[in-house]
Amino acid sequence: MATTSTQYDQLQRQASNLSPADRLPLDSPYEISNELYDALRKVLHDVGGQPDTPVPFTEKGEEDWEMNTYLTCECLGWRGVWNSEERRRRENDLGATQYFGLPYYARWITVAAKALVDRGLITTDELGQKIDEVRTRLERKRS
């Protein structure tokens, strides 16, 4: 029986999940080896050379929110609120779960919001209210 592309995709997903799981319990141990200390200090974004399984390299144009995220982050840089080094550093500092778990531009816009809050340029209350307001407005527009 020929393999359909759906079956191939499923196989691909399964294969990606087959990396050996060898996890050390990390519970603030009393002492650790020098090797583990080195490993723990490895920065998460420095992925060059890590083994991984082949995946399809798909083409996908920027969606509107993605292009707008790029533009908003660049405008914040242009007008001196932050620079691109800070944006990248903040993305790295999201931690591995969010760094690898969020879509590419979702990392950007997440850290842009955090940067404005951290600088005191907006408050979390203002952000929350604006998010509610925008969501209501867009939902009404699309219903």
Add this chain to the structure above:
Amino acid sequence: MSTTHSHAPLEESPLTEFEVLELAVRELAIEKGLFSADDHRRFSEWAEARTYTVGSRMTARSWLDPAFKERLLSNGTETSKEVGVDWLQPTGQGTPSDYTFFYVLENTPKVHNVIVCTLCSCYPRPVLGMSPDWYRTPNYRRRMVRWPRQVLAEFGLHLPPDVEVRVHDSNQKSRFMVMPMRPEGTDGWNEDQLAAIVTRDCLIGVALPRADVTASQVPKQPKGRSGGKKR
């Protein structure tokens, strides 16, 4: 690649949290005077006009004009102006993410170049436009620097063992573009004809130009397989 960013009717796409967050951040930033709506519009016009065809033009002209090629290889940033790209635009100080040194990497019969950004997603936007989605994936970043021949083969590019593969890791200070070799079957072609066969992938280094393949034959990108949706 999508060089013109199309605006789909709103009803077509479901609302995503990221879209809401982006608009919220943008509106707050404008209300607080951090930047203006006009800044956003101006940057948008600049960004949406960026296209890899600038890189195609540079390559085609280099094939025809050895003096231009020499200038381009020795000072990519300055020579970009000859094809209409000033790396100081659109702000007068460059883009926040891209103002940097631009280097063109010449392929030879014995050396093939390819670009990656292992630490994030650096890419020469002023001359190639927005990077393809796969270029920014951890998978491409992980593997290209260590198993370039295998990754290139997945793109359909099989290089003979006697061709050295040089992988260039882009960063905040250095952006790269690959200048492929002029393919056979293009004798007597003019600059426009030559530029038409230099696709985006050729300029990244994951493909080689062929006389019978033009950029317009590259399949259009499907819009939004949606990294934005919650899955």
